[in-house]
Amino acid sequence: MSDKSFSLRKIAVPAFGPSLLYGIGNGAILPVIALSARELGASVALAGLIAALVGIGSLVSNIPAALLASRYGERRAMMGAAAFSMLALLLCAMASTVGLLALGVLMVGMAASVFLLARQTYLTEAVPGYLRARAMSTLGGTTRIGVFVGPFAGAAFIHYLGLSGAYWVALLAMFGAGAIAFASPELTAKPQSGAHAGPRPSMTGILRGHVGVFLTLGLGVLLVSALRSSRQVVIPLWADHLGLEPTAISLIYGLVAAIDMSVFYPAGKIMDQHGRLWVALPSTVLMGVALMCIPLTTAPVAFIIVSLVLGFGNGIGSGIVMTLAADASPAHGRTQFLGIWRLMSDLGSSGGPALLAALTALVSLAAGITVIGSLGLVAAVVFWRWVPRGAAGR
Numbered sequence: 001m002s003d004k005s006f007s008l009r010k011i012a013v014p015a016f017g018p019s020l021l022y023g024i025g026n027g028a029i030l031p032v033i034a035l036s037a038r039e040l041g042a043s044v045a046l047a048g049l050i051a052a053l054v055g056i057g058s059l060v061s062n063i064p065a066a067l068l069a070s071r072y073g074e075r076r077a078m079m080g081a082a083a084f085s086m087l088a089l090l091l092c093a094m095a096s097t098v099g100l101l102a103l104g105v106l107m108v109g110m111a112a113s114v115f116l117l118a119r120q121t122y123l124t125e126a127v128p129g130y131l132r133a134r135a136m137s138t139l140g141g142t143t144r145i146g147v148f149v150g151p152f153a154g155a156a157f158i159h160y161l162g163l164s165g166a167y168w169v170a171l172l173a174m175f176g177a178g179a180i181a182f183a184s185p186e187l188t189a190k191p192q193s194g195a196h197a198g199p200r201p202s203m204t205g206i207l208r209g210h211v212g213v214f215l216t217l218g219l220g221v222l223l224v225s226a227l228r229s230s231r232q233v234v235i236p237l238w239a240d241h242l243g244l245e246p247t248a249i250s251l252i253y254g255l256v257a258a259i260d261m262s263v264f265y266p267a268g269k270i271m272d273q274h275g276r277l278w279v280a281l282p283s284t285v286l287m288g289v290a291l292m293c294i295p296l297t298t299a300p301v302a303f304i305i306v307s308l309v310l311g312f313g314n315g316i317g318s319g320i321v322m323t324l325a326a327d328a329s330p331a332h333g334r335t336q337f338l339g340i341w342r343l344m345s346d347l348g349s350s351g352g353p354a355l356l357a358a359l360t361a362l363v364s365l366a367a368g369i370t371v372i373g374s375l376g377l378v379a380a381v382v383f384w385r386w387v388p389r390g391a392a393g394r
Contacts, residue, residue: 008127008131008134008135008138011126011127013180013184014180014181014184014185015119015122015123015126015135015139016138016139016142017176017177017180018078018082018115018119018176018177018180018181019119019139019142019143019146020142020143020145020146021146021173021174021176021177021180022112022115022116022143022146022173022174022177023142023143023144023145023146023147023148023149023150024146024147024149024150024153024169024170024173025085025089025146025150025169025170025171025173025174025177026112026143026146026147026150026170027146027147027148027149027150027151027153027154028150028151028153028154028157028166028167028169028170028173029089029092029108029150029154029166029167029169029170030051030054030147030150030151031151031154031166032154032158032163032166032167033047033050033051033054033092033101033105034047034048034050034051035047035163036092036095036101036163036164037050037051037098037101037102039163040095040096040097040098040101041098042098046098050098050101050102050105051105053102053105053106053109054105054106054108054109054112055109055229055346055349055350056106056109056350057105057106057107057108057109057110057111057112057113058109058110058112058113058116058346059109059113059343059346059347059349059350060110061109061110061113061114062113062117062339062340062342062343062346063203063339063340063343064113065077065113065114065117065339065342066117066203066335066336066338066339066340066342067203067336067339068080068114069114069117069118069121069335069339070200070335070336071200074118074119074121074122075118075181075184075185077114077117077118078114078115078118078119078177078178078181079178079181079182080114081111081112081114081115081118082111082115082174082175082177082178082181083178084107084110084111084114085107085108085111085112085115085170085174086171086174086175086178087107088104088105088106088107088108088110088111089104089108089167089168089170089171089174090104090167090171091103091104091107092104092105092108092164092167093164093167093168093171094164113342113346115177116342117335117338117339117342119139120136120139120322120325120326120338120342121334121335121338123135123136123139123322123326124325124326124329124334124338125334130272131272132272132323132326132327133267133268133269133271133272133276133279133319133323134265134268134269134271134272135268135319136268136319136320136322136323136326137264137265137267137268137271137318137319137320137323138264138265138268138319139319139322140264140318140319140322141261141264141265141318141319144257144260144261144264144318145261146173147257148254148257148258148261150169150170150173153169154166154169154170157169200333201332201333201336202336203336203339203340205333206330206333206336206337206340207340209330210328210330210337213328214340214341214344216382216385216386217324217328217382217383217386217387218341218344219382220280220284220324220379220382220383220386220387221321221324221325221341221344221345221348222344222345222347222348222351223284223348223375223376223378223379223382224283224284224287224317224320224321224348224376224379225321225344225345225346225347225348225349225352226348226349226351226352226355226372226375227284227287227288227291227314227352227372227373227375227376227379228287228314228349228352229348229349229350229352229353230291230352230353230355230356230372231287231291231310231314233353233356234291234294234356234369234372235249235252235253235256235307235310236249236253237365238294238295238297238303238365238369239252239303241365242297242298242299242300242303244300248300252303252304252307255304255307255308255311256307256308256310256311257311258311259308259311259312259315260311260312260314260315260318261315261318262315263312263315263316263318264315264318264319266316267279267283267315267316267317267318267319267320268318268319268323271319271320271323275387275388275389276320276323276324276327276387276388277383277384277387277388277389279316279317279320280317280320280324280380280383280387281380281383281384281387282313282316283313283314283316283317283320284313284317284376284377284379284380284383285313285376285377285380286309286310286312286313286316286376287310287313287314287317287373287376288373288374288375288376288377288379288380289309289373289376289377290306290307290309290310290313290373291310291369291370291372291373291376292369292370292373292374293306293373294306294307294310294369294373295365295366295367295369295370321341321345324387325337325338325341325342326338327388328341329341352372352375355368355371355372356368356369356372359371359372
């Protein structure tokens with residue numbers, strides 16, 4: 001039975017506070033990683049590769065992160081991830097060579113995998129089903145708010161300390177996230193009705209037991225992640241193609257981010273009250289169609305309008321990946337399941353921009369964007385077929 005007296009406000013600080021701080025730290029460093037590499041003498045190509053190490057570190061750490069969180073619990077895993085991330089950020093701030101910076105950035109991505117998995121696992125177990133989508137949307141939304149605020153905080157520190165100032169902002173933010181985890185009670189929910197009885201399941205056992213889910217809903221999640229990561233590349237590339245100035249591009253990016261982060265809670269409420277499909281379907285269709293329309297824009301105004309639609313489509317989908325994972329995850333072996341799910345999501349996040357780059361090199365930027373956009377329509381079909389109808393947790 002669902003606990004109708006439960007309120008998200010009761011867990012707001014331990015659940016969402018660290019995510020907000022993580023987002024601030026992430027937003028502070030992402031714009032300057034490539035610049036830091038260039039300052040240390042890296043080529044443009046190498047600087048881009050170093051910036052990509054955040055995603056690579058997260059990708060390769062999803063399975064180890066699941067094993068760590070399962071063994072030591074979400075609270076201790078998050079504290080350890082915060083400490084590890086602080087060490088990584090200190091290394092980035094004080095790096096004197098490109099190799100040290102690359103190592104620090106890779107470590108940041110590895111810590112992020114543990115941190116995000118611990119948050120998702122806790123909310124999955126602690127929040128009753130009828131509030132689950134709102135909780136997951138809020139988790140994604142607070143992170144996005146942090147990513148929006150982070151560059152401004154980073155810019156203030158950079159003004160006085162140089163590029164290293166951004167890493168000090170992130171270090172302070174991660175210290176705050178770790179402190180909240182330390183001060184919070186144990187985050188692992190109490191097992192119910194013997195659901196967690198028995199030995200800890202293996203990753204291969206979970207994979208075999210839920211292969212059907214991973215090949216259906218998991219495919220949809222992979223495609224959504226490819227869309228989301230690609231849009232962050234598409235917007236500046238097409239803006240540059242139209243001849244817009246960097247300042248204008250930044251302003252457009254900021255407008256898209258503002259819409260993106262403004263609709264997460266209503267989307268979560270719709271998912272809880274009417275079902276996941278009510279958000280999954282319009283989100284993927286809007287993102288897919290908007291991306292396919294971008295190559296058709298030849299003037300700044302049309303490009304801005306389509307970009308805002310793209311941001312809205314992504315914004316209403318805030319939390320959908322985590323919500324579907326929570327719905328599908330088993331009570332016994334949940335952390336392992338979520339680790340595999342995050343691995344699929346990260347594969348999409350890495351593969352989307354890579355596919356875009358390959359298609360751009362082989363054909364054209366417009367063709368690459370169109371193909372990426374078509375993945376949104378494929379994801380919509382997948383979700384239409386396999387996302388359960390009706391509201392969960394009732």
